Amino acid sequence: MNVAIIGASGYTGLELVKILINHPKFNITYIANSTGEQNVQDLHPCLKDVIDIEVSKADAKEVSKVADLAFLALPHKTSMFFAKELLELGVKVVDLSADYRLDLETYEKHYCPHEDKEHIKDSVYGLPEYYGEELKASNLVANPGCFPTAALLALLPFMDVIDADAQIFIDAKTGMSGAGKGLKEITHFGHLNENCHSYNPFKHRHMPEIEEKVKLLKDVDCQINFVPYLLPVTRGMIVSVFATLKEEVDVKEILNNAYNDSEFVRIRETPVDLKSTAGTNYCDIFVDRNKKALFINSSIDNLLRGASSQAVVNANIMCGFEEGEGIPKIAYVP
Numbered sequence: 001m002n003v004a005i006i007g008a009s010g011y012t013g014l015e016l017v018k019i020l021i022n023h024p025k026f027n028i029t030y031i032a033n034s035t036g037e038q039n040v041q042d043l044h045p046c047l048k049d050v051i052d053i054e055v056s057k058a059d060a061k062e063v064s065k066v067a068d069l070a071f072l073a074l075p076h077k078t079s080m081f082f083a084k085e086l087l088e089l090g091v092k093v094v095d096l097s098a099d100y101r102l103d104l105e106t107y108e109k110h111y112c113p114h115e116d117k118e119h120i121k122d123s124v125y126g127l128p129e130y131y132g133e134e135l136k137a138s139n140l141v142a143n144p145g146c147f148p149t150a151a152l153l154a155l156l157p158f159m160d161v162i163d164a165d166a167q168i169f170i171d172a173k174t175g176m177s178g179a180g181k182g183l184k185e186i187t188h189f190g191h192l193n194e195n196c197h198s199y200n201p202f203k204h205r206h207m208p209e210i211e212e213k214v215k216l217l218k219d220v221d222c223q224i225n226f227v228p229y230l231l232p233v234t235r236g237m238i239v240s241v242f243a244t245l246k247e248e249v250d251v252k253e254i255l256n257n258a259y260n261d262s263e264f265v266r267i268r269e270t271p272v273d274l275k276s277t278a279g280t281n282y283c284d285i286f287v288d289r290n291k292k293a294l295f296i297n298s299s300i301d302n303l304l305r306g307a308s309s310q311a312v313v314n315a316n317i318m319c320g321f322e323e324g325e326g327i328p329k330i331a332y333v334p
């Protein structure tokens with residue numbers, strides 16, 4: 001199947017190129033950014049002698065002539081304009097931005113006015129462990145945010161046994177590539193190096209995304225107290241969920257039962273680390289409790305399970321291929 005990558009000059013776009021080059025079923029026929037007129041090897045010197053394809057200035061009509069499915073690795077708001085046109089032209093879309101992840105009211109409260117309201121209802125949230133069936137019939141996938149991916153995979157199995165009236169805290173630490181390739185004050189080397197701090201505590205836009213999916217999937221209204229931190233590393237993410245159990249239950253058994261059949265969730269007997277998932281689509285999860293105090297610990301690669309490899313898993317499912325076809329499993333260790 002022929003596919004397009006729009007936003008290929010960015011961090012997640014490059015990861016998409018790297019995965020799709022080796023994919024047994026997908027064939028990259030179109031690569032674009034905002035300007036075009038370059039070869040992908042000039043854009044990313046790491047791809048020299050690996051792939052030879054011109055980079056176009058993104059144009060939905062041109063995509064529809066050469067591809068059946070498009071990955072949008074674009075900023076929020078920009079994505080919805082391309083998605084709308086591509087869907088009308090009959091091209092399937094996997095959108096890595098937040099544009100189709102939330103209900104309209106929540107989206108407009110935390111992002112901006114929506115310019116493609118009619119397609120929101122058609123989108124499927126691309127967390128394969130929980131939306132696998134819906135993804136099979138979907139033409140528009142809203143790939144989850146990186147923090148929600150790691151947080152929801154950790155939290156959801158326990159929502160039936162957590163006391164939702166008590167506080168739930170999520171501490172989430174991410175590598176700087178989560179901020180994209182653009183230079184920002186907090187991603188300057190001098191600031192980031194040997195440093196660590198939280199940002200947007202209790203106000204981050206991923207907090208409503210986690211709350212909305214917990215409500216939809218588990219029918220639980222709860223307050224998620226979400227605090228992200230920036231780590232001085234390029235990629236990786238570690239989430240720690242702290243909650244209170246209703247009763248002293250066997251939390252390891254609950255976790256095992258939830259992900260027994262999941263190809264890309266690994267249950268760990270010891271606390272998780274960044275490096276074991278970096279370079280892969282795995283989400284590693286560890287759980288323990290102290291009487292009724294619950295600790296769930298998960299780790300993903302923000303650029304892969306948090307974005308590009310999860311996007312390709314979603315595309316595999318949408319197109320009737322095996323979920324794990326062409327998906328990276330070997331971590332960058334040491």
Ligand SMILES: NC(=O)C1=CN([C@@H]2O[C@H](COP(=O)(O)OP(=O)(O)OC[C@H]3O[C@@H](n4cnc5c(N)ncnc54)[C@H](OP(=O)(O)O)[C@@H]3O)[C@@H](O)[C@H]2O)C=CC1
Nearest residue numbers: 007009010011012033034073074075096097178180181307
């Ligand atoms: N980084 C991460 O870990 C994660 C990112 N995401 C989401 O994925 C999306 C991409 O993120 P990321 O790769 O980090 O972002 P980057 O900032 O690294 O890249 C953005 C890309 O979008 C392109 N672009 C911007 N405007 C246009 C336009 N008008 N037409 C065509 N191309 C355009 C840029 O092209 P140009 O070079 O020409 O400007 C660039 O290729 C975002 O929505 C982000 O929120 C989701 C989960 C994790």
Ligand SMILES: CC(=O)N[C@@H](CCC(=O)OP(=O)(O)O)C(=O)O
Nearest residue numbers: 096097098145146174176178179
């Ligand atoms: C370090 C950093 O800035 N990270 C980003 C997470 C980006 C992401 O994964 O999510 P979206 O697709 O929703 O943008 C942030 O905190 O906004």
